Amino acid sequence: MTPPLPPESLTQRLADSGLRATPQREVVYSVLLRKRDHPTAEEVFARVKAELPTISLATVYNCLETLVQCELVRAVNFERSPTRYCPNLRPHAHFHDEQTGRTYDIDLPPAVLAEVNHVLPAGFDASSVEITFRGQARPAS
Amino acid sequence: MTPPLPPESLTQRLADSGLRATPQREVVYSVLLRKRDHPTAEEVFARVKAELPTISLATVYNCLETLVQCELVRAVNFERSPTRYCPNLRPHAHFHDEQTGRTYDIDLPPAVLAEVNHVLPAGFDASSVEITFRGQARPAS
DNA sequence: CTTGGAATTGGAATTATTCCAAAGAGCGAA
DNA sequence: TTCGCTCTTTGGAATAATTCCAATTCCAAG
Numbered sequence: 001m002t003p004p005l006p007p008e009s010l011t012q013r014l015a016d017s018g019l020r021a022t023p024q025r026e027v028v029y030s031v032l033l034r035k036r037d038h039p040t041a042e043e044v045f046a047r048v049k050a051e052l053p054t055i056s057l058a059t060v061y062n063c064l065e066t067l068v069q070c071e072l073v074r075a076v077n078f079e080r081s082p083t084r085y086c087p088n089l090r091p092h093a094h095f096h097d098e099q100t101g102r103t104y105d106i107d108l109p110p111a112v113l114a115e116v117n118h119v120l121p122a123g124f125d126a127s128s129v130e131i132t133f134r135g136q137a138r139p140a141s
Numbered sequence: 142m143t144p145p146l147p148p149e150s151l152t153q154r155l156a157d158s159g160l161r162a163t164p165q166r167e168v169v170y171s172v173l174l175r176k177r178d179h180p181t182a183e184e185v186f187a188r189v190k191a192e193l194p195t196i197s198l199a200t201v202y203n204c205l206e207t208l209v210q211c212e213l214v215r216a217v218n219f220e221r222s223p224t225r226y227c228p229n230l231r232p233h234a235h236f237h238d239e240q241t242g243r244t245y246d247i248d249l250p251p252a253v254l255a256e257v258n259h260v261l262p263a264g265f266d267a268s269s270v271e272i273t274f275r276g277q278a279r280p281a282s
Numbered sequence: 283c284t285t286g287g288a289a290t291t292g293g294a295a296t297t298a299t300t301c302c303a304a305a306g307a308g309c310g311a312a
Numbered sequence: 313t314t315c316g317c318t319c320t321t322t323g324g325a326a327t328a329a330t331t332c333c334a335a336t337t338c339c340a341a342g
Contacts, residue, residue: 058301118253119253199290202331
């Protein structure tokens with residue numbers, strides 16, 4: 001369970017990879033942190049434009065890709081729909097509501113993660129695992 | 142979450158959905174059964190053409206979609222790469238080898254499946270769950 | 283036979299994303 | 313400060329997978 005990261009880590013994380021903190025990257029990241037509803041690149045683009053009206057969609061794709069590389073953001077794919085982006089770094093699964101299309105984060109206890117990893121036969125060395133539910137949600141919160 | 146199914150005839154399954162067994166559907170299905178390497182639609186197209194040289198790619202997409210609807214085949218998505226098709230109906234996860242791009246089926250014991258489903262809080266009703274590993278494989282077989 | 287719905291076909295359209303070449307920005311060295 | 317270098321951004325073109333569509337073709341029932 002990775003703890004939430006302090007805000008200054010964007011610059012730090014980028015620097016660690018030899019990259020610069022630019023206004024575009026900062027705003028893209030802050031937009032993801034501000035509303036954690038798993039937006040698509042187009043949705044991020046729309047939100048970022050409020051602050052940086054001249055940003056281009058290509059740059060949004062670039063920034064998102066950069067954030068994923070730096071492991072500050074996870075890219076979430078559900079079937080063939082557009083990639084969604086998620087700044088939640090704790091181990092979690094995703095639940096995709098078939099009616100609303102909304103995506104929910106589901107925390108994954110380490111014990112379950114461990115058990116899931118045990119299904120791998122010898123010779124399979126996993127660097128990551130993705131668990132995605134699909135169904136109907138009526139979340140309490 | 143599909144329970145294991147007895148081997149059932151394509152014709153029967155199609156009929157259950159009010160659909161017809163056509164040569165195209167039969168060959169597409171038999172191609173999937175013959176070589177279970179998770180082919181893409183294009184790969185299926187190439188294989189089917191050996192038997193039905195005039196089939197169109199659109200028809201291959203149609204047939205695959207039909208087979209998925211009838212629950213004879215599973216569509217497997219890995220990130221944004223082309224959808225792959227898999228006639229294995231037992232509950233299983235997928236392991237995606239990062240070097241070779243190959244996909245392996247990993248059997249999922251019911252107990253693990255049950256534990257994974259337990260991570261869902263009240264209000265989340267899953268109709269299916271997808272587990273995908275990514276890493277390096279050196280399979281014994 | 284005829285006829286209506288199902289299925290197939292080829293090509294155009296769509297969509298998400300990536301590619302590309304040119305312009306811009308920031309930083310360290312001289 | 314002024315270069316010069318590299319990293320970034322940008323808009324538009326290109327790509328890739330899939331879907332859409334309109335025109336046949338195929339069957340199976342009446």
